[in-house]
Amino acid sequence: MSLTDIPTPRHIPDRLSGQGARILRSWELLLFVIAVLIFLANTQASPYFLDPWNLSDATFNFTEKAMVAFAMALLIIAGEIDLSVAGIIALASTAMGWALQFGVGTPGLIFIGLGVGLLCGAFNGVLVTRLGLPSIVVTIGTMSLFRGLSYIVLGDQAFNGYPTDFAWLGRGYVVWVISFELLLFVVLALIYGAVLHFTNFGRHVFTIGNNATAARFSGIRVERVKMILFLLTGLMSGIAAVCLTARLGSTRPSIASAWELEIVTMVVLGGVSILGGSGSILGVVIAALVMGMVTFGLGLLNVPGIVMSIFIGGLLIGVIALPRLFRLLRRGRV
Amino acid sequence: MIPRILKSREAILLGALLALLVLVESRFSGFAAPRNLAAVFNDTSILIILALGQTLVILTRCIDLSVASNLALTGMVTAMLNAAFPGIPVVVLIALAVALGTLLGAFNGILVWKLDIPPIVVTLGTLTIYRGLVFLLSDGSWVNSHEMSAAYKAFPRAVFLGLPVLSWIAVLVIAGFAVAVTRTPLGRAFYAVGGNPHAAVYTGIDVGRTRFAAFTISGALAGLCGYLWVSRYAVAYVDVAGGFELDVVAACVIGGISIAGGMGTVGGAVLGALFLGVIKNALPVAGISPFWQLAISGAAIIIAVAFNARGSRQPGRIILKSAERTA
Numbered sequence: 001m002s003l004t005d006i007p008t009p010r011h012i013p014d015r016l017s018g019q020g021a022r023i024l025r026s027w028e029l030l031l032f033v034i035a036v037l038i039f040l041a042n043t044q045a046s047p048y049f050l051d052p053w054n055l056s057d058a059t060f061n062f063t064e065k066a067m068v069a070f071a072m073a074l075l076i077i078a079g080e081i082d083l084s085v086a087g088i089i090a091l092a093s094t095a096m097g098w099a100l101q102f103g104v105g106t107p108g109l110i111f112i113g114l115g116v117g118l119l120c121g122a123f124n125g126v127l128v129t130r131l132g133l134p135s136i137v138v139t140i141g142t143m144s145l146f147r148g149l150s151y152i153v154l155g156d157q158a159f160n161g162y163p164t165d166f167a168w169l170g171r172g173y174v175v176w177v178i179s180f181e182l183l184l185f186v187v188l189a190l191i192y193g194a195v196l197h198f199t200n201f202g203r204h205v206f207t208i209g210n211n212a213t214a215a216r217f218s219g220i221r222v223e224r225v226k227m228i229l230f231l232l233t234g235l236m237s238g239i240a241a242v243c244l245t246a247r248l249g250s251t252r253p254s255i256a257s258a259w260e261l262e263i264v265t266m267v268v269l270g271g272v273s274i275l276g277g278s279g280s281i282l283g284v285v286i287a288a289l290v291m292g293m294v295t296f297g298l299g300l301l302n303v304p305g306i307v308m309s310i311f312i313g314g315l316l317i318g319v320i321a322l323p324r325l326f327r328l329l330r331r332g333r334v
Numbered sequence: 335m336i337p338r339i340l341k342s343r344e345a346i347l348l349g350a351l352l353a354l355l356v357l358v359e360s361r362f363s364g365f366a367a368p369r370n371l372a373a374v375f376n377d378t379s380i381l382i383i384l385a386l387g388q389t390l391v392i393l394t395r396c397i398d399l400s401v402a403s404n405l406a407l408t409g410m411v412t413a414m415l416n417a418a419f420p421g422i423p424v425v426v427l428i429a430l431a432v433a434l435g436t437l438l439g440a441f442n443g444i445l446v447w448k449l450d451i452p453p454i455v456v457t458l459g460t461l462t463i464y465r466g467l468v469f470l471l472s473d474g475s476w477v478n479s480h481e482m483s484a485a486y487k488a489f490p491r492a493v494f495l496g497l498p499v500l501s502w503i504a505v506l507v508i509a510g511f512a513v514a515v516t517r518t519p520l521g522r523a524f525y526a527v528g529g530n531p532h533a534a535v536y537t538g539i540d541v542g543r544t545r546f547a548a549f550t551i552s553g554a555l556a557g558l559c560g561y562l563w564v565s566r567y568a569v570a571y572v573d574v575a576g577g578f579e580l581d582v583v584a585a586c587v588i589g590g591i592s593i594a595g596g597m598g599t600v601g602g603a604v605l606g607a608l609f610l611g612v613i614k615n616a617l618p619v620a621g622i623s624p625f626w627q628l629a630i631s632g633a634a635i636i637i638a639v640a641f642n643a644r645g646s647r648q649p650g651r652i653i654l655k656s657a658e659r660t661a
Contacts, residue, residue, distance in 0.1 A: 081454075127636065127640070131640055131643065132643065133639050133640060133643050134593045134594065134639070134643075136397070136454075136593060137583075137587050137593045137635065137639045138636065138639065140580055140583055140584065140587075140635060141584070141587075141632050141633070141634075141635030141636040141639065142632060142636065143580070143632065144580065144584070144628050144629065144631055144632030144635065145628075145629055145632030145633055145636065146632070147628060147629075147632075148625075148626070148627070148628030148629025148630070148631075148632050149629050151625040151626075151628050151629065152623075152625055152626055152629055154625075155623065155625045156625075253625075261458055261461065261462065264458060265458060265459075268455055274452045274454060274455050275452060304469070304474070306465065306466050306469040306474075306572065307466055307469065307470065309462040309465070309466050310462065310463050310466030310467065310470070312462060313458075313459040313460065313461070313462035313463040313466065314459070314463060316455065316458065316459040317445065317451070317455070317456060317459035317460070317463075320449075320451050320455060321445060321449050321451060324449045324450065324451070325449060328448065328449070
């Protein structure tokens with residue numbers, strides 16, 4: 001980032017490298033290769049891995065996190081971050097459990113879950129865009145605040161007894177092995193991919209992430225776009241809260257704890273620059289598959305969850321560090 | 335001169351801290367008694383030490399989210415060594431803890447310096463890796479009080495001149511930082527790097543190396559705190575100090591250390607940590623459920639950052655005035 005990092009181009013190519021070369025060198029392809037390798041390793045590790053129902057079960061590992069990761073990807077591309085997503089999930093889940101005590105039905109519960117998510121997103125958005133506060137600090141604060149509110153409501157208690165048709169949202173299957181969550185994941189991936197890569201709004205998000213001042217001077221309403229992104233992240237957290245609560249069938253204040261780290265890891269692993277300005281939804285989708293398969297495959301091998309987290313942490317640093325390390329070594333040799 | 339001091343963040347924060355103390359004291363007399371305040375300080379010592387290390391990192395426009403995991407790992411290592419070889423003197427264990435913490439911090443630093451990976455990515459990764467290593471090392475089991483030697487547990491509790499050693503260590507670290515940050519080239523370099531990295535390069539400061547130094551110092555202090563934490567609470571397990579990194583960042587933010595880098599003081603970080611410490615200790619006295627603490631510290635962070643940003647916001651040159659207003 002310092003001045004010394006901007007290299008003077010030694011030669012200027014007559015034309016950019018072609019489509020094929022660009023795909024070959026792309027982050028998504030590297031990730032895809034990793035995903036395939038992990039998939040093959042899993043089939044070797046356990047004879048039960050290839051069973052369709054088993055694979056379907058594996059998707060529950062990442063669908064909820066990935067839904068939030070899509071919105072988070074847009075937010076990070078625009079140069080902001082939201083670390084409060086897991087707190088929002090906890091608060092939305094608590095609100096649903098609380099409403100359940102008054103006999104609210106499934107449509108009402110969904111409405112409340114999404115509504116709380118939106119409200120929390122709006123709160124973050126107002127603090128960042130209206131008051132001009134750095135989003136990383138604001139959302140570290142709201143992360144404690146939102147989860148803290150669920151602790152105040154619940155303490156060491158839990159809400160149980162969600163209705164059966166509500167549970168379907170987290171456990172039901174649409175056709176054969178395709179769960180409702182998996183379908184939702186695919187639909188949302190398509191929507192976010194289309195919005196980010198094929199609409200004006202998507203171009204605005206990239207522009208803001210690359211240079212917010214230039215974006216403002218080109219007539220992009222930077223603060224409004226950022227506000228929308230915070231609202232979207234809140235909404236997606238609300239959707240994830242509905243799915244997760246329905247799947248677990250209970251709400252504890254520690255629900256989805258430390259998910260913010262996994263979601264950010266998913267986004268960064270997906271090739272989205274943490275500094276903003278670049279990334280793709282396809283990358284996030286593949287990263288979600290990689291992370292889901294790693295945790296599920298290791299789970300089949302009876303590896304405890306915390307050891308998986310070492311693997312995820314190593315993956316996060318490794319995939320970013322290794323290419324840079326090679327570049328460094330190559331430069332040193334020449 | 336006097337009005338400027340009164341208007342400084344530290345003075346306002348000190349005022350808020352005193353107001354908080356008066357409020358608690360008015361409801362529950364005895365809270366602000368010197369003996370109890372000393373106890374609160376002792377209870378906050380570890381947070382203060384970690385917040386000072388974090389201050390350096392934040393000053394250079396970075397963030398270290400791995401401190402709590404670093405603390406847990408070094409704490410577990412010292413506890414297991416002590417349980418296995420009770421003969422090792424405590425001084426050696428402390429030196430080992432600092433050395434291991436330094437190493438873990440340096441690993442963060444080298445990734446940030448040499449590979450230029452964003453600090454938040456590096457420390458998010460090492461946060462989970464270091465925590466996972468605690469599990470691999472201990473196999474998920476606990477090191478309990480009865481397995482630790484008496485000397486291991488006694489050191490931070492030993493009273494010296496009316497204060498426990500733990501408090502004295504915090505005092506020493508505060509004093510050391512106060513001098514080092516304002517009076518040494520490295521201390522000024524932290525500010526220079528965070529204030530304007532480009533200008534820092536032109537004044538001959540190596541930005542990467544300075545960041546490396548900040549991460550290493552933060553790691554060393556986390557290692558020291560690893561021993562202090564485990565011996566003070568006389569138990570080591572995988573989830574020791576889980577989520578404590580956020581308290582540390584919160585203390586810095588409340589203390590007016592700007593997340594944008596280059597702005598903040600040692601006094602601010604100490605006051606920020608004490609503010610959280612007083613709240614934490616006042617809640618049980620006031621009969622408020624400890625479940626409130628998380629929400630209160632969250633609200634404190636938001637209020638503090640909103641308040642601190644008020645003075646320092648630089649309005650950009652507005653040439654699109656009408657559009658600005660409608661945006």
